[in-house]
Amino acid sequence: MNYAKKIIYQSNYWYNDGLKKAKVRDMSGAIISLKRSLQYNRENIAARNLLGLVYYGIGEVSEALVEWIISKNFRPRDNIANEYIKEVQDSANELEIINQAVKKYNQCIEYCQQNSEDLAVIQLKQVIAAHPTFLRAHQLLALLYLHDDQYAKAKQVLRAARKLDTNNEMTLRYLHELTRQRTRKGRRATSAAERKKKSDAVEYSLGNETIIQPRHSALKEMAGHLAVANLFVGAVIGAALIWFLVAPAVNQSRSERLNDQMREYSEQINSLEAQVSAQTRTLDNYRAAGEETEADAQQAQSTADSYESLMTVSDQYNSGEYTNATMADTLLSVNRDSLGDNGKALCDDLRESIYPGACDTYFSSGTEALASEDYKSAVDDLSKVVRMDQEYNDGEAVYNLAQAYQGNGDNDNAVKYYQMIIEKFADSEYVQDAQKNYDVLSGDSGSDSGDDSSSDSSDDSGDTDAEG
Numbered sequence: 001m002n003y004a005k006k007i008i009y010q011s012n013y014w015y016n017d018g019l020k021k022a023k024v025r026d027m028s029g030a031i032i033s034l035k036r037s038l039q040y041n042r043e044n045i046a047a048r049n050l051l052g053l054v055y056y057g058i059g060e061v062s063e064a065l066v067e068w069i070i071s072k073n074f075r076p077r078d079n080i081a082n083e084y085i086k087e088v089q090d091s092a093n094e095l096e097i098i099n100q101a102v103k104k105y106n107q108c109i110e111y112c113q114q115n116s117e118d119l120a121v122i123q124l125k126q127v128i129a130a131h132p133t134f135l136r137a138h139q140l141l142a143l144l145y146l147h148d149d150q151y152a153k154a155k156q157v158l159r160a161a162r163k164l165d166t167n168n169e170m171t172l173r174y175l176h177e178l179t180r181q182r183t184r185k186g187r188r189a190t191s192a193a194e195r196k197k198k199s200d201a202v203e204y205s206l207g208n209e210t211i212i213q214p215r216h217s218a219l220k221e222m223a224g225h226l227a228v229a230n231l232f233v234g235a236v237i238g239a240a241l242i243w244f245l246v247a248p249a250v251n252q253s254r255s256e257r258l259n260d261q262m263r264e265y266s267e268q269i270n271s272l273e274a275q276v277s278a279q280t281r282t283l284d285n286y287r288a289a290g291e292e293t294e295a296d297a298q299q300a301q302s303t304a305d306s307y308e309s310l311m312t313v314s315d316q317y318n319s320g321e322y323t324n325a326t327m328a329d330t331l332l333s334v335n336r337d338s339l340g341d342n343g344k345a346l347c348d349d350l351r352e353s354i355y356p357g358a359c360d361t362y363f364s365s366g367t368e369a370l371a372s373e374d375y376k377s378a379v380d381d382l383s384k385v386v387r388m389d390q391e392y393n394d395g396e397a398v399y400n401l402a403q404a405y406q407g408n409g410d411n412d413n414a415v416k417y418y419q420m421i422i423e424k425f426a427d428s429e430y431v432q433d434a435q436k437n438y439d440v441l442s443g444d445s446g447s448d449s450g451d452d453s454s455s456d457s458s459d460d461s462g463d464t465d466a467e468g
Helices: 003-023 027-040 043-056 061-074 081-090 093-111 117-130 135-147 151-164 169-199 218-225 225-245 245-321 323-333 341-371 375-388 392-407 411-424 429-440 447-466
Strands: 200-206 209-214
Touching: 003 027, 003 043, 003 169, 027 135, 043 061, 043 411, 061 081, 061 245, 081 093, 081 341, 093 135, 117 245, 117 429, 135 151, 135 169, 151 169, 151 323, 169 411, 245 323, 245 341, 341 375, 341 392, 375 392, 375 411, 392 411
Parallel strands: none
Antiparallel strands: 200 209
8 A cells, every 4th residue: 555545545445434523523633633634645635524513513604614615616516515504604694693702702811811701601601692502602601601600500401512512621620629629618618517516415424325316505404594584584585675675666667668778779770780781881892892793794705715715725836727817817816914824924935926927918918008099908907917016017017007107198097106106216217207297296396387287288389370
């Protein structure tokens, strides 16, 4: 068996192992096995698609989309990943709900850092209700319950988390801590009860036997002797209380009850005001999160489009069947800042290989279009050159682009690129012409416009004399 077959065999072995674990909801183990499968063969489409499903099963939708997009680029046709991506894209409302849930989860982390655990608990319940498979939200809510000694609620949440991922290390660690805390609490209660029981009893030995008797109190013994005397004294005191104390005490008790009720009402009002204030802050956060949701969705779409375009250019470059200009058109649509470290490295390598040849092609076609006064085509081609390399031919591309904009009637962009020549290419041969055109278009040379008007009037007068 050669090395290629061994590698494929190992990849398939770990894929089967991940499939077994995924069937019993061991999501953490499945992720580890499927990543090992992809380490042996990154083009194992079945393993990559299953990894995306596992991520989706624990609420990590963005990670799932990344795996499916990569799978789609490896095999554009006859790939079930296309259906997964389409299903997610078609359910726009569900995707928005998931994005909102992730945003709220991040806000809960900030609440925890600010010691606002109560707000975090309230919001985490909403996150789980909107996104029930979000494993990290279950774990954070269980941790907050453990911190607040609410062991029954923590156990209920951890059971739900374990149904999502049976062997998740974090969930198992929380369950172990829950058992340890409940056991320690039970031992403390038992020890306190035993100490109280011993303090209320007296032990002594009689022969080979141990006798335990209740401890007698001196006060109880005295009460037995003075019971008769207290009976008479109590009757006298009771009569005096009836005549002198009962009526004022009743009035005072009624007044105290009214004062207690007023204090309770005041405390309830303060509590309600605090709740309203907290709900107002939460509502403000929701509104702010709602404004940011659309931006997050656009950023996610931009990231997905950039990865897809990058993989397309990579395949085109490896095939050797496409021109540099064609590949550069697609590569210009890639947002490098939205890529990961590996994506940025691949993007930089492709740019270094493709852009120089594409610049030569578009500069030649753009210059020819400028000479033939086809300014629109000149702007399209030369703007691509400037986007790829602003310093191409020591600023000649920028200067030609400014002239193309000026010829096309777009003076604002023409001024912009003439100014770029003046500031960045001060030593070039184009700076004098750029300065003159900049002054004319920006209106800085009022005398030049006056000379032009006078020459125009002289030409008009000359035409009039010729006609006469």
